[in-house]
Amino acid sequence: MVLGGGIAGMQSALDLANGGYLVHLVTDEPSIGGKMAQLDKTFPTNECAMCLLGPKMSDTLSHPNIKIHTCASLGKVDGETGNFRVTVNKAPRYVDMNECTACGDCEQVCPVKVEDKFNEDMRQRKAVYKLFPQAVPNKYLIDKRGMPPCRGTCPAGCNVQGYVALISEGRFGDALEVVRRGMPFAGICGRICHHPCEGECNRQDFDQPIAIALLKRSAADYGWDEASEKDLLVKKPETILTDINGNLLKVGIIGAGPGGLAAAKDLAEIGYKVTVIDALPEAGGMLRAGIPRYRLPGEIVYREIQAILNLGVELRPNTLVGVDVSLDQLRQEFSAILVAVGFQKGRSLPIPGIELKGVQLGVEFLRAAALGEKPPVGKKTIIIGGGNVAIDTARTARRLGAEEVHLFCLEQHGSMPAHRWEVEEAEEEGVIIHTGWGPKEILGKGEIVEGVKFKRCKQVFDDQGRFNPTYDEYETETVFAGNVILSIGQASDLTFLDGSGVEVSRDIVPVNRLTYATNAQGIFACGDVVSGPASVVDAVGSAHAAAESIHRYLQGMDLERSSEKPELVDTPEGLKVVVKDRQQQDLLHASERVKDFREVCQGFTPEQAVEEAKRCLNCGICSECLQCVKACKKNAIFHDAIPESIELNVGAIILSPGYEVQSGELRGEYGYGIYPNVMTSLEYERLLSSTGPTQGHVVRPSDHKAPRKVAFIQCVGSRTCDKGAEYCSSICCMYSTKEAIISREHDANIEPTIFYLDMRSYGKNFDKYVKSAKNNGVRYMRTMISSVKEDPVTGNLIIKYIQGQEIIEEEFELVVLAVGVKPPKAARELAQVTGIELNEYGFAYTDPLNPTKTSRPGIFVAGAFQGPRDIPETVMNASAAAAAAESLLATGRNQLVTPKVYPRERDVSSEEPKVGVFICRCGINIASIVDVPDTTDYARNLNGVVHAEEFLYTCSQDTVKHIKDVINEQGLNRIVVASCTIRTHQPLFREALREAGLNQFLFEMANIRDQCSWVHRAEPQRATVKAKDLVRMAVAKVKRHSPLHMEPVPVIPAALVIGGGIAGMTACLTLAEQGFKSYLVEREPVLGGSLHNLYFGEDGKDAQEHMLQVIERVQSDPLIQIHTNSEITDLAGHQGHFTTTIKSGDLHLEVHHGVVIVATGGKLAEPNPAYGLGKDSRIITLIQLEEKLHTMQQVQNGDPLSVYQESLADWREAALILCASAGKELPHCSRTCCTQGISNAIRLKQQNQDGTVYVLHRDIRTYGFLEAYYRMAREMGIMFARYDGENLPAPELGEKLSIKVKDLDSELEFNINPDLLVLAQGFEPASGARELGTLLKVPLNEDGFFMETHAKLGPMDFPGSGLFLCGAAHSPKFVSEAIYQAQGAVARAVTILAKPHLMVGGIVAKAEPEKCAACLTCVRVCPYSVPKIGANRVAEIEPVQCHGCGTCVGECPAKAIQLQHYTDEQMLAKISAVGGV
């Protein structure tokens, strides 16, 4: 199993799979590709990252031995090396991977836009998305975080986020449909709901909650007509439900209020016959007869009720149960009954005078007013009560003509039960509120009310919080009025249940609160009769539950169900919220309001609604609005998918989870996150990318203007003790250089400046790259930046830094922070799950001498999880990890790889072309633009076509099967599919041909989607013409296709390894572990190579000891044949079978092998003569110093074998000159000397604490964790002084050595007189490398190191197949790096050695001998040196080696070479079909 889908994961997986193992590639991302996918270009070649990555991703995806598990993480690792049991937890993608065609229809309709992490939040994506346009697998997925609080809080379960998202796009009709799934009364609740959702809205943490209720109203107000037209309002049931006798299943609902009607809707939609019975003449209950019209217009109530009745719900009005019909009668008629009668009666008070004329109850008053009865009001009216009904009553009284309305309530102003906004509106309308009073007595004159005497209320609730008012009976107030309305509460009337057996308790019907079942079988209750007086939304909520119970009851299912509520999510982490106040609706002016019952609240305008909806933070990400489900023609979306766990049995595990970048905020003084024009390097990378937020235009975030001066600040989060990490992040110097160069490529006006500390261009060709940057206008400034400040007017940034002794302020338009590398977020958890150790920085711990091995046997690491590194290093140790796993599992090779068996291929050579054309509609992706039936007819009439057919989806499994059937039934021998791109779909169809017994090359595709319908949407007619042309061209070509066959060529399972240094020896040992024989050829009499010059490894351990051990192992391994004192004199053959002549003295030996590994290393360069080596005994080389220090250490350790040679103790002042082989310029960086020099300076200083040690350097390149040496040296007081090529610190020889030091950093000049001067030599290629290159036909770079096939992705491969490269022959490197590159080279080699045969042929170049003039053009131009002039004096092209690029074909002056499958005949046929008809 390989964990991680980045470049490391893919490389390990591919090497293992090609080496004969089954690989499970597990990644937590939805696509493979890793961080590299985010990059625009790569250094030092400026190649497009995606272009390099794309083919690698495709290879990984289509490899039969690689199973990719996306969105998956490691749960548990049991077992042991060779036999692990790994639990992998797979998060649901919610889109069926087998069905998704990546057509993007779902994405188009998804209303939810969230920050796009892939684009570093600089752009938005949809909730249903692909990670990036070229994602692999090319499948959509849905991003869900969980239940947003708005939706989770709504008692009715209304999908708030869903409809808000749709409103944000102005899609009111769709929004209304979403509202009505949970809340049938959108317009009603949009007006009168007390919206508990808004109280939970996460937006209030930033400013104010979303105006959810008003948005719901907007959906109803502006979406009703649209929804009605689209038939979204009435969802007729799929089936009408009946009992076993075929009788309709009937449900009776008593009460046509919101609860009863909501339940009626639910049940009718399921398929029940529902009848609603109500005492009033019209349906609606309190909606119609309780809530005043100025809050809720009648027509809104009418249309929403009507939409429910339109489902076929029967209404029986004017029917009072218990009077007009008995409950028993109903029980006979209906299979189930729902009691939803609500609280219809007003409550009275037992006080004197209550019976007086002119005293009314609020509920009844409102009902009369609502039904148009005009109940009496006096000029002056007193309302008693402080709830919403009391406020409604007061405001209704005002509108019915009461000039003075006094409202008295027990509570104080702030604690009135009525909603705050209702109280405010009432006061605006002139209602006078008196708080803290309770009625003592109603005064009357005769039978007529005259006024009320109130007493002071001291306390409303008692200590237990129960309603229990206490009064001061002596503080009273008397108010005179002709009308008194009591609005102190409501009561139910449940007399119809008397004697029914249904339990009633204190005005309430007790039910099971989960199922809403009463004690009587088949009778359920919901709404206020269950809960006491509550709101509409509560009633609807209970109605949903009751309806579901009724359904379960009638279907004979268990009523009980899970009551688990999903956890509510909070604001998405790291979300940047711009404060924006919520929209305010218009209210009718109070003076107008009291005149009649016109609606007070005007709601949002549509524009306001959209604006308000855009404030939503989309906390759940996917809102489950289900628009995608409707849009997906393949029915591939499953919102209720659940996570799954799988168990894998694997022999070895490779961990390559990659890295994260440090936060730009670590350096507060640079203003990241505050100033918009300060961005991180990764953000800038996306800005440069043509698939990024600006399509590759470099513009600054604040004003989208092109910047001129751009500053790059290095070491953000790296090389720091308190603001990030201590280590060097290794890659930033180079990626900033790249970004600076690319910036100028995008816009030549950009003037980049890189502010850096040391230029760590330590890798192969890196110095040259930096030099080219300098030549191309990139300015480098070595200085530390103390602060960045913004000019608030221009948005420009003022950078303050020290240059020399001066403080300089310079203005830039854009600042890019080179953020460092840190361990992946999951590192700790991963370490815990796998049981591996982490190092002090939180990366995986590995031993430098076994660089991919973790602390747990059988588990290996690759890539940046080991520490910061660039792509080639990552590729090298990914291959090395693969090799390590292969060594472990050598006996299991090729066991789990089952070759597929195909039917015998039909010989079509004597047949006339019979072409079948299959044309894809791709849902509507093609068919909505291209006239597919017309194109199919057209295809049918083309010469040679015997069958043409169109499909909804050509790639679906049933269609592919159908194609195979048609091939066989009709005897087709050439196939054209006109659909999408060959990049993703050609392998599928070629496979189908093979399965149908046809040669896979008798196939051609026409891309009429990606390259036609998608890009010509405005011109369907011309797009159709183009589609026909493309089909005609494909048919013309395919008719000329001939079968191509791959021929097996046997492989000799042995390797030739050239060079007996650490790389070569490691390669041989790794090959031997895997069971492969190797011939190790070494020029010198002994093995060991450059290791003979190394005494301390980069970890400080004894390198000599290690060397001896390795030599011993190599010598004793029977699979390794050692040839010392030997050289290669001839190499012939091809990958799989080379023949090599080895010359040992006068003996010539011929060996046969499948691969070659070049590990010839290099040698130390001579020091610059200016430094006087050999002229003074006090001047020694770094190697000599190390040897002495090593000897002394052994003496100190009491090693009896070491001989005390020479004392070092007498020095007082020592100096070490780094880059001592270089003159004015550094030809190339030797990579290891800084570390080796500084670590030996430390040893020197430790040996003589009182001495002074100077290190004279150019740049200090202690990259990665090696930075610790530099830090330690500084802490110990070792003096560092920087020189440059203009002023070499050459010593004056004499009695004293004298060096004039001019430190460029401090600008101080001083003399030192070292009594020990140490010269750190550079490293250069081995002598004879060039001759070997010529012999092997492999290229070298200008420094003389061997050139790999690709600087990024092929660091161990040569262009010629079967030849591999490792160690210092590639470029200077540390022992550990040479080891893993050697192991990696073996993994690459094993992809050939593991196969008994190589399959060759197919798309390769073929020379026609009769035409060849042996002009050598092909020999010269082939990038892989494949063509040769053979014994017949004509060009011969070895198919095993040919890469099929066709370069030779293009250049051959005699046209003597043809590229199979792209022959002139085929291409010309295709071309001439362009103009045809």
Place this chain on the structure above:
Amino acid sequence: MEKHQRLDETFNPKIIAFCCYYCAYSAADLAGSLRLQYPPTVRLIEQPCSGKVDIRLLLEAFEGGADGVYVAGCLEGDCHFLKGNIRAKKRVNAAKKILDNIGLGGDRLEMFNLSGSMGPRFAEIANEMTERILQIGPSPLNKVREKRAKKGEEGDLK
């Protein structure tokens, strides 16, 4: 089957684009998935490398009915096969001279470089080239072809 009928009397050029699989073909797909719009004039022919396209193919493309032709290869230095795109450029330049000499006009032929992730650039190139060919007008060869087609001398249809 009725013979080719023009959709309208305006000139709808046909442009053959020889596209390298590794860059331009991918960029064309990307332009599609980004829904970038360009005129339906380009007939894309995929090649394993722009360096495979020889002068004969370029010239035969005009014979075959193209009003314009271009080769799209990787960015210079980015060729999957090292130098194919540079070789292609040389050939395009040579073919341009031939076209000039025979009076067809070298401007009808062009070499472009782009990377596989440059979807927008692909659309831009299609627009640029279409614009250019519209300016130059139909290929004289196609005028002849049309005459011949009317006589029923050509055609792939049964």
